[in-house]
Amino acid sequence: MPELIKSTYRDQAASLSGTLAGLDSLRDKAIDRFAETGFPTARDENWRYSDIKRLRGQAFAAAQIQSDARIPDAICTTAARLVIINGHFDQERSDFGDLLQAISVRPLANHLMANSERANELRVGREATSVLNTALMRDGLVLVVPAGVEIDDPIEIIHIMHDAENAAAQVRHLVELGEGAKATILERFIGDDSAYWMNSVVQARVAEGAALNHYRMQMDGSQAIHTANAAVSVGAGGNYSACNVSLGASLARFDAQVRLLVDGANATIDGVALAASRQSHDMLVHVDHRMPSTNSDQVFRTVADALGKSSFQGKITVADGAQQTLADQSFKALLLDRTAEANAKPELEIFADDVKCSHGATIGELDAKAMFYLMSRGIDPTTARQMLVEAFTDDALARIDNAAIADALRNQIKGWMMAHVPNTSGKDAA
Amino acid sequence: MLTVRDLRVSVENKEIIKGLSLEVKPGEVHAIMGLNGAGKSTLANTIAGRDDYEMTAGSIEFDGKDISELEPHERVGEGLFLGFQYPVEIPGVSNLNFMRTALNSVRRYRGEEDMSAAEFMKLVRTKAAELKMDLEMLKRFVNVGFSGGEKKRNEMVQMAVLNPKLAVLDETDSGLDIDALKVVADGINAQRKNDTAILLITHYQRLLNYVQPDVVHVMIDGKIIKSGGKELAAELEEKGYADVA
Ligand SMILES: Nc1ncnc2c1ncn2[C@@H]1O[C@H](COP(=O)(O)OP(=O)(O)O)[C@@H](O)[C@H]1O
Ligand SMILES: [Mg+2]
Numbered sequence: 001m002p003e004l005i006k007s008t009y010r011d012q013a014a015s016l017s018g019t020l021a022g023l024d025s026l027r028d029k030a031i032d033r034f035a036e037t038g039f040p041t042a043r044d045e046n047w048r049y050s051d052i053k054r055l056r057g058q059a060f061a062a063a064q065i066q067s068d069a070r071i072p073d074a075i076c077t078t079a080a081r082l083v084i085i086n087g088h089f090d091q092e093r094s095d096f097g098d099l100l101q102a103i104s105v106r107p108l109a110n111h112l113m114a115n116s117e118r119a120n121e122l123r124v125g126r127e128a129t130s131v132l133n134t135a136l137m138r139d140g141l142v143l144v145v146p147a148g149v150e151i152d153d154p155i156e157i158i159h160i161m162h163d164a165e166n167a168a169a170q171v172r173h174l175v176e177l178g179e180g181a182k183a184t185i186l187e188r189f190i191g192d193d194s195a196y197w198m199n200s201v202v203q204a205r206v207a208e209g210a211a212l213n214h215y216r217m218q219m220d221g222s223q224a225i226h227t228a229n230a231a232v233s234v235g236a237g238g239n240y241s242a243c244n245v246s247l248g249a250s251l252a253r254f255d256a257q258v259r260l261l262v263d264g265a266n267a268t269i270d271g272v273a274l275a276a277s278r279q280s281h282d283m284l285v286h287v288d289h290r291m292p293s294t295n296s297d298q299v300f301r302t303v304a305d306a307l308g309k310s311s312f313q314g315k316i317t318v319a320d321g322a323q324q325t326l327a328d329q330s331f332k333a334l335l336l337d338r339t340a341e342a343n344a345k346p347e348l349e350i351f352a353d354d355v356k357c358s359h360g361a362t363i364g365e366l367d368a369k370a371m372f373y374l375m376s377r378g379i380d381p382t383t384a385r386q387m388l389v390e391a392f393t394d395d396a397l398a399r400i401d402n403a404a405i406a407d408a409l410r411n412q413i414k415g416w417m418m419a420h421v422p423n424t425s426g427k428d429a430a
Numbered sequence: 431m432l433t434v435r436d437l438r439v440s441v442e443n444k445e446i447i448k449g450l451s452l453e454v455k456p457g458e459v460h461a462i463m464g465l466n467g468a469g470k471s472t473l474a475n476t477i478a479g480r481d482d483y484e485m486t487a488g489s490i491e492f493d494g495k496d497i498s499e500l501e502p503h504e505r506v507g508e509g510l511f512l513g514f515q516y517p518v519e520i521p522g523v524s525n526l527n528f529m530r531t532a533l534n535s536v537r538r539y540r541g542e543e544d545m546s547a548a549e550f551m552k553l554v555r556t557k558a559a560e561l562k563m564d565l566e567m568l569k570r571f572v573n574v575g576f577s578g579g580e581k582k583r584n585e586m587v588q589m590a591v592l593n594p595k596l597a598v599l600d601e602t603d604s605g606l607d608i609d610a611l612k613v614v615a616d617g618i619n620a621q622r623k624n625d626t627a628i629l630l631i632t633h634y635q636r637l638l639n640y641v642q643p644d645v646v647h648v649m650i651d652g653k654i655i656k657s658g659g660k661e662l663a664a665e666l667e668e669k670g671y672a673d674v675a
Binding site for chain 2: 367368369370372373374375376377378379380381383384387388390391392394395
């Protein structure tokens with residue numbers, strides 16, 4: 001990787017010195033680590049399916065504050081709508097509703113200003129993208145839901161990228177749920193057609209008996225790179241439930257690391273990726289069962305059209321002594337064209353003997369028999385394909401407990417099918 | 431209504447239908463009987479437009495129109511219906527959504543307005559009751575977890591909802607107990623009108639006790655080797671295919 005890129009990022013990190021209280025030493029550590037490793041190559045297991053030439057080949061500038069981006073309409077009733085444009089929190093255009101009466105929501109800078117010690121809770125991260133995020137983070141939101149507080153409506157965080165050619169947003173959110181707290185976070189990502197890089201890290205802590213739903217709707221612009229990491233820890237009887245729907249960007253990675261730290265911690269991590277021509281969608285999940293009686297379940301469904309690529313790497317680790325662990329993982333990919341590609345790499349590392357872990361991965365095409373059956377009832381091939389794709393992706397949306405969000409995601413999937421899947425008949429496709 | 435002339439069909443380059451002609455007029459019920467492997471399902475699927483069945487010769491006319499170049503869904507729009515020997519399970523798609531999409535697709539093909547959800551539910555409720563199909567089953571995924579008999583009754587509900595001009599029913603009677611057979615036969619008879627026609631494919635005479643055919647054809651090795659009145663079915667039952675042929 002060219003030295004110029006590393007030194008550009010080092011300069012960017014240096015220019016941020018002092019901007020976030022207590023963070024400088026972590027930044028230094030992160031930029032040093034990044035300088036050592038640079039971006040990975042395809043030889044790196046975790047990156048083998050991602051083509052990150054563009055990240056390796058150019059330094060992205062810091063995306064600038066923008067005020068004329070359009071805020072998309074809400075897709076459901078929300079508790080608050082928090083707007084981040086080009087990686088900068090836009091307080092004026094955000095709508096906090098009544099949320100601040102129940103929980104604390106602060107920009108990262110204010111959070112650290114109030115107590116710079118809390119910078120120690122920020123993680124450097126493992127992957128190069130997370131490490132660089134640590135070195136270059138500027139803004140983000142810190143949501144603290146106090147013990148026992150339940151927020152029913154989703155808290156929407158809208159990330160918009162606008163006029164950000166060759167620029168990057170480095171966003172870091174922290175989410176903390178106290179004992180027995182409940183919240184739903186809906187992250188949306190949209191952007192224009194500029195060639196930007198959205199790099200997001202979310203750190204979440206789910207305390208004993210708390211429940212966090214984390215829904216992501218990734219619709220970044222067609223030239224964008226989207227890399228996201230969710231680092232989550234779950235306490236006793238707590239639950240983390242995620243669904244990541246990935247439609248946008250030319251290269252999209254969602255990497256979830258979930259640690260089940262105490263007995264009875266649960267996680268469900270689901271996702272849908274739709275890869276159209278020249279899009280590459282990667283989803284990586286690592287669920288780490290540290291203690292006994294922890295449960296996890298993953299359902300991932302991906303669809304790839306001509307020249308599209310979808311990849312899944314799912315790792316389940318069960319620590320020595322983490323007995324009575326239940327872990328299940330299901331990955332299915334649907335290829336709509338001969339030039340579409342899907343990859344699956346399930347991995348189990350189990351050091352306890354009394355556990356139930358299973359995984360399944362299949363890669364296939366649309367069922368020709370089902371297509372003919374639908375068509376033999378008068379349904380045209382385009383609609384028939386849509387119905388089958390929707391039925392296929394629905395598996396991964398089943399756990400979304402907010403009907404409006406689930407419907408909005410279904411509509412996006414339908415829209416994707418209409419936009420990307422050519423109006424081919426059963427005859428031409430065969 | 432349906433005119434098949436000198437039809438030849440190959441599947442994976444193997445000729446299965448070897449010169450078959452058939453004429454079904456409005457108001458008629460024809461039965462095609464033949465042993466397993468005779469090519470009955472191949473004929474039914476070819477009429478419905480299945481794309482991996484290659485028509486190498488002949489023609490299929492429906493209502494005076496050559497339909498051999500039409501896609502399966504267009505043939506349904508023209509008024510054709512195929513009841514499957516093996517109805518397909520489609521996880522994730524509910525029966526009701528499936529039938530409503532189907533009905534509205536056909537209506538659009540004919541330049542008609544969509545049917546409202548309320549009207550549709552009324553129609554399905556009536557048809558399901560006639561065929562003794564539990565409405566709860568119709569809320570489930572298409573044919574998933576249905577018994578053989580339930581699948582066949584589901585085919586009949588779909589036929590009743592789509593109300594085709596010509597129904598080609600491929601072994602709709604197989605795998606049914608006597609009660610289910612009577613229900614299905616009632617469904618078929620209800621579809622029998624002056625301006626509709628039915629092509630029953632079967633290899634037992636049993637169904638024909640409940641649905642009286644006007645014409646019976648015997649099919650062996652991709653050809654109709656004999657046609658006659660309903661007494662031909664009884665003769666087949668008695669003497670077997672070898673002797674009738
Ligand atoms: N999809 C297919 N691929 C290959 N051979 C087939 C296929 N469908 C039918 N055949 C063959 O065609 C012949 C006729 O089958 P079919 O039409 O199912 O007969 P029937 O319905 O009268 O029992 C059989 O020899 C069968 O093996
Ligand atoms: Mg057959």
